[in-house]
Amino acid sequence: MSEEKLYLYPVWLRIWHWANALMFLVLIITGLSLQYSGVEGTFIRFDIAVKYHNIAGIILTINFLFFVLANRISGNRKYYRIKYKGFPKRLMKQFRYYVYGVFVHEPKPYPISEKRKFNPLQKLSYVMVMFVMMPVIIITGFGLLFPETNIENVFGLSGIYLTDLLHIITGFVLSIFMIVHIYFCTFGKTLGSDFKSMFTGWH
Amino acid sequence: MLVLFNGYGQDDAVEERVYDYAGENHKCFKCHGHKTFHYYNDQMGQEVRERMNPYYIVDSSEFYTSNHWNFSCFDCHSYEYENFPHPNELRFEQLPACLDCHGGDDTYEDRNWEQINDEFLKSVHSTKHSIDFNCNMCHDPHTYKINARTNENIKQTIQYDNGICLSCHANINKYQLIVDFVNPNVLKTHDWLPNQALHWQNVRCIECHAEIKEDMLISHNIQPKEKAVRKCVECHSQNSLLLASLYKHQVKESRSKYGFFNAAIMNNSYIIGANRNYYLNLISLIIFGLVVVGIGIHGTIRIIKK
Numbered sequence: 451m452s453e454e455k456l457y458l459y460p461v462w463l464r465i466w467h468w469a470n471a472l473m474f475l476v477l478i479i480t481g482l483s484l485q486y487s488g489v490e491g492t493f494i495r496f497d498i499a500v501k502y503h504n505i506a507g508i509i510l511t512i513n514f515l516f517f518v519l520a521n522r523i524s525g526n527r528k529y530y531r532i533k534y535k536g537f538p539k540r541l542m543k544q545f546r547y548y549v550y551g552v553f554v555h556e557p558k559p560y561p562i563s564e565k566r567k568f569n570p571l572q573k574l575s576y577v578m579v580m581f582v583m584m585p586v587i588i589i590t591g592f593g594l595l596f597p598e599t600n601i602e603n604v605f606g607l608s609g610i611y612l613t614d615l616l617h618i619i620t621g622f623v624l625s626i627f628m629i630v631h632i633y634f635c636t637f638g639k640t641l642g643s644d645f646k647s648m649f650t651g652w653h
Numbered sequence: 654m655l656v657l658f659n660g661y662g663q664d665d666a667v668e669e670r671v672y673d674y675a676g677e678n679h680k681c682f683k684c685h686g687h688k689t690f691h692y693y694n695d696q697m698g699q700e701v702r703e704r705m706n707p708y709y710i711v712d713s714s715e716f717y718t719s720n721h722w723n724f725s726c727f728d729c730h731s732y733e734y735e736n737f738p739h740p741n742e743l744r745f746e747q748l749p750a751c752l753d754c755h756g757g758d759d760t761y762e763d764r765n766w767e768q769i770n771d772e773f774l775k776s777v778h779s780t781k782h783s784i785d786f787n788c789n790m791c792h793d794p795h796t797y798k799i800n801a802r803t804n805e806n807i808k809q810t811i812q813y814d815n816g817i818c819l820s821c822h823a824n825i826n827k828y829q830l831i832v833d834f835v836n837p838n839v840l841k842t843h844d845w846l847p848n849q850a851l852h853w854q855n856v857r858c859i860e861c862h863a864e865i866k867e868d869m870l871i872s873h874n875i876q877p878k879e880k881a882v883r884k885c886v887e888c889h890s891q892n893s894l895l896l897a898s899l900y901k902h903q904v905k906e907s908r909s910k911y912g913f914f915n916a917a918i919m920n921n922s923y924i925i926g927a928n929r930n931y932y933l934n935l936i937s938l939i940i941f942g943l944v945v946v947g948i949g950i951h952g953t954i955r956i957i958k959k
Contacts, residue, residue: 487926488890496885496926500847548951553958594925597851614925622937626944633948 458567459651463526466517467648471628473513476506478625485618507591514584529567530577540570552637562653572634579627583620590617672717674725680735681726686713692737715796729794751788769873772866776875785831791817801870811857818858845883856888860895889926 480503483493521527543559560569568576593600593613601609638644647653684690684705691702716722726734731746755766773779778786800810821828825836846852861882864874888895
């Protein structure tokens with residue numbers, strides 16, 4: 451039985467996604483270079499890394515605001531809604547599939563449909579990333595871009611230090627998310643089919 | 654003799670001081686401590702009130718909290734100043750240089766006065782301006798007080814020390830005492846510096862403009878502008894040069910018990926690249942490694958079971 455093709459990723463979403471991915475890459479590379487800068491040698495010259503990190507951060511922010519707005523207007527936000535009743539059970543079912551079912555060729559417990567774009571684990575991770583971590587990394591990023599806006603002293607510690615700590619921890623978690631996200635994109639019909647979908651819009 | 658409790662403006666240390674020369678100095682301060690002074694003019698037969706030359710005013714409260722707080726004015730100035738009007742020839746009085754007192758001073762051996770002088774003679778302040786530039790240009794003997802080694806509030810030290818540089822470099826009246834050219838605009842010459850205001854609140858001018866000497870708390874060899882620090886990573890790195898300058902007095906260990914590199918800096922400020930946490934670095938590497946290994950194993954099993 452041949453599965454019917456679904457048009458799941460409209461143009462605005464694909465543009466947002468790839469712009470987001472590109473900015474993520476720039477921010478990770480420049481961010482790492484800044485964090486591990488040294489006299490003996492730095493991956494990217496400090497001032498250049500600062501410049502591109504700032505530019506990419508601003509583009510990412512605009513892109514995020516666009517995503518929130520477009521999600522609201524287009525109705526795409528329905529895919530992110532979590533129904534709490536039975537959610538832990540659904541999470542476990544999906545988790546079991548990834549650690550066992552996929553190896554024994556079980557059918558996907560929550561296959562993609564017009565009504566369900568994300569499986570429960572995807573939904574949870576995307577909600578956490580887009581609506582918790584992205585705001586945190588954007589707000590702390592602007593705190594570092596405009597250091598005078600930070601509280602000077604928080605319980606004897608520099609406020610800007612705490613802002614940066616939150617920024618780099620969130621940045622690290624988002625980097626890990628990106629690696630895992632790319633790996634899970636190989637779970638399509640073929641290794642490259644999900645990547646192709648994000649270019650064509652058709653799943 | 655005057656006894657006062659003096660807050661000294663630093664920390665909360667309150668020490669009892671006995672001002673041996675307060676009475677004697679009062680004779681000077683009653684005129685030179687105010688914007689106006691008055692005297693009886695015999696010829697006119699009346700009391701006259703005049704304005705004091707602003708450059709000859711010494712704030713007594715600043716003087717009594719300065720390093721020279723227990724000095725008599727006559728320790729440096731001629732006794733003939735006791736007479737009023739002051740004799741004209743006193744305008745040409747040669748004042749003592751710092752080393753006249755501090756040279757070979759065993760009491761403050763650790764201050765390395767002679768070495769400070771040697772370093773100063775190598776600096777642009779001395780090589781460009783010869784004897785016109787003396788210690789007093791930066792260290793007003795009436796008001797100067799040490800900060801870096803006594804004040805635990807780094808921000809106050811930074812503000813005080815930068816104020817010394819800006820008293821010339823942002824004040825054309827004083828600047829042109831020794832040079833004819835127009836005072837360079839420090840805001841403009843430093844416009845390449847990102848977050849300029851933040852940098853100036855958190856580091857002293859000398860961090861970038863003075864040569865760092867391991868055996869000196871404050872280097873006095875101000876370098877030509879071409880040699881000033883311009884590479885961000887000289888501060889924004891784990892081996893931040895600030896540890897050898899601004900935080901030199903506070904650096905006792907390279908890593909605190911919580912695992913922070915350069916913890917001395919962290920209590921007062923935060924410098925990207927210089928403040929890293931050993932444990933966070935380790936945890937992030939472990940997590941990253943586990944994710945990569947996990948994906949590798951998962952992917953391999955998927956291929957095998959295909």
